[in-house]
Amino acid sequence: MPGPEATDATEVDPGHIVELERALARVAYLLTRVRRHDQAMVQCGITMDRASVPLLRLLADADEPMRLGEVATRLDVEAPHVSRQIQRLEKTGYVERVADPDDRRAQLVRPTDSGRRAVEAFRQVMRGWMRDALADWTPEDLKSLAVLNHRMVDDFLDHAEIIGDFGATARERPHRSA
Incomplete structure (x- = not known):
């Protein structure tokens, strides 16, 4: 919910939105470059493809094991993609499958200790x-940047939920502050 300092969407300077989009695109590019990923893997002493990192991070942050469909929904990707990544992570020992206590026919996935360390x-x-x-x-400045980034992401998620994108949930957003 916007704070008192928020303005009506029609009052937002389009130039600010353009610059914000450009800045976010630059950050996304810098954080997802292949070379940066490879450097991080060398420094960590682990081997993991780029697509597996957000998946393993999601599982490590979860309070309990998750169904593959839920993982796919939260990451906003197709289920077959998640299945392939889970298979890769299983082979490296970073995740394991466990029986769903509510439905023994279904399986859940969770990180191993090795996955959490990675x-x-x-x-x-x-x-x-x-x-x-x-x-x-x-x-x-660092505190302000963190607060504003959390606020921006929360607002993006609130807007996404309005239009029907339920990939991320409110319980993943503990940083609602001004």
Whole structure:
């Protein structure tokens, strides 16, 4: 829900939206480049393809094992894609399948201890890069950036839910603050 400082959508300067979109595209590009991923894997001492990283992160952050369909929905990808990635992650020992206690015919997937360690190693490398890149920022600026980014993502998710995209859920958004 917008705060009192929010303006009507018709009052938003289109130039600001253009610049924001450009900035977000640059960030997405920088964070998802193949070379950056390969460097992170070397620093972590692990092997994992780029498509598996968000999947394993999602599973590591989940409170309980998840069905493959739920994983696909949350990542906004097709179920066959998730099945292939899960098979790869199983082969590397990063995830395991377990029986669904509510339906023994169904299976859930969860990270192994090795998978959790891999996610944490990857996060540490990424956080180190961010810490180095933002070393000259003040603590106040870093806090403001984090708060505004969470607010933006929350608003994007709220808008997506209105138009029927339920890929991410409210329980994944604990950072609602101004």
